[in-house]
Amino acid sequence: MNVILAAGGTGGHMVPAHALAAELKARGYGVGLVTDARGAKIPGLFEDVPVHVLPAGRTGGGPLSWLKAVGSVIAGRREAKKLYRSFRLDxxxxxxxxxxxxxxxxxxxxxxxxxxxxxxxxLGRVNRLLAGEAEAIATAYDQVDRLKPAYAKKTVLVGNPVREEVARLGEAPLPPFDDYAPLKILITGGSQGATILGQVVPEGLGLLGPSLRHRLQIVQQCRPDDIDQVRARYAELGIPAELMTYITDMPDKIADAHLVIARAGASTIAELTAAGRPAILVPLPIATDDHQTANAREMAKAGGARMIPQPEFTPEALARQIEALAQDPQALANAAARSLSVGRPNAARDLADLVERIGGGLSPIPVGLAARTAPETVTNGVPA
Known part of the structure; x- marks a missing residue:
């Protein structure tokens, strides 16, 4: 079977596509990727998969922008058809x-x-436009807003694919933590970074009591424009911090962390719940359809994360949340277990099973898959 994966150029789209590619290749299938120039440059992904960069338009900015976008879509469609005709595509x-x-x-x-x-x-804008033509719609959550009830029969809950190295982390316990051990915190804003984390997190950590502050070990991803300022602030506070603009060894960093402070991107939450890591989540307020707040609700409801809206994300609020988790080692362990309880580490496998079925001309929801599907709950965000 030959499969093309088509993904937007951000980590949120590319990481799950990469995880599926690895699973499909392990099953002996041919896999190719279609993306844009941004996606092709993300390090550590699709290194053994043919990558095709095609034109793609994005709307916004007025009539001229719309015309350019339409032209790019037409050109991209033409090039994609030429590519697909060059080999047998399933x-x-x-x-x-x-x-x-x-x-x-x-x-x-x-x-x-x-x-x-x-x-x-x-459900994202592009997926909303194409949902009617799709043979199947695979979701990461059992509650998906803006997904029409009419599509329930072809909707399958699989989760969000994560790299195998991350999926295995949930099999091991949280790193030991007690009243004397270092508190290891990972801070990440996703593939695009987040200036607000660089502004608030160091100040919040500086407000912690001396006994806890002196045990901190920080790993933080920063935007390139922010990293020098953040590094200087950590030095002033006397807090050891490893800073970088992109985390290439994310599985190792998650494995080592007791607590993660992050945006609520889909891939971030999928990795945290698969690994069983507690988090403080700060959803991006300008995300399309406020989808990051929606992403965070399952993990927060389960008790695996504390969600702080960005307007309320102050150094004082952050310090209170960290102290509440760290003052009792069992609190971190409990939050880790609750995070793990909503994880779907087998998402790549389950999505690959669906690809096999559709590629083989079968129904998207076979008998026996009921435990992994919940189409009746995916009704514009209101559980049936």
């Missing part, structure tokens, strides 16, 4: 984002079956 899997749009349009025009994977708890 199925295209779209992971959202504007770069996936022309690739999926091309597949539909050639009668190649398509699968949409939605990483977020709100």
């Amino acid at each position: 199925v295209v899997v779209g992971f959202g984002g504007y770069p996936a749009f022309p690739s999926l349009l091309a597949a539909s025009s050639l009668k190649v079956p398509t699968i949409l994977h939605e990483q977020n708890a709100v």
Whole structure:
């Protein structure tokens, strides 16, 4: 079987596509990626998979921008059709984002079956446009806003695929933590970084009591424009911190962490829950359809995360949350277990099973898959 994965150029789209690619290749299938220039440059992904960069338009900015976007989509669709005709293609899997749009349009025009994977708890714009034509819609959450009830019969809950190294972390306990051990905190803003984390987190850590502050070990991802200022502030506070603009060894960093402070991107939450790591989540307030707040609700409801809206994310609020978790070692362990309870570490396997079924011309929801599906709960965010 030959499969094309079509994914937008951010880590949120690319990481789950990468995880699926690894699973499909392990099963002996041919896999290719279609993305944009941004996606092709993300380090550590798709190094052994053919990558095709195609034109893709993004709307916004007025009529001229719309015209350019339409032109790019037409060009991308034309190039994708040419690519697909060059070999026997069985199925295209779209992971959202504007770069996936022309690739999926091309597949539909050639009668190649398509699968949409939605990483977020709100169906994205591109996936909403293409949902009617898709053979199946794979979701990461059992409650997905803006997914029409009419699509319930072809909706399958699989989770959000994570790298195998991350999926295995949930098999091991949280690193030991007691009244004397270092408190290891990982801070990440996702593939794009987050200036607010660089502004608030060092100040919040500086407010912790001396007995806890002196035990901190920090790993933080920063935006390139912020890293020098953040490094200087940690030095002033006397807090040891390892800073970087992109974390290439994320599985190792998650494995070593007792607590993660992060945005609520879909891949971030999937990795934290698969690994069983407690978190303080700060959803991006300008995310489309406020999808990061929706992403965080399952983990927060389970008790695996504390969610702080960005307007309320102050150094004082952060310090209070960290102290509440760290003052009792059992509190961190409990939060880790609750995080793990909503993880779906087998998402790559389950999505690959779905790809096999669609590629083989079978129904998207076979008998026996009921435990992994919940189409009746995916009704515009209101459980049935």
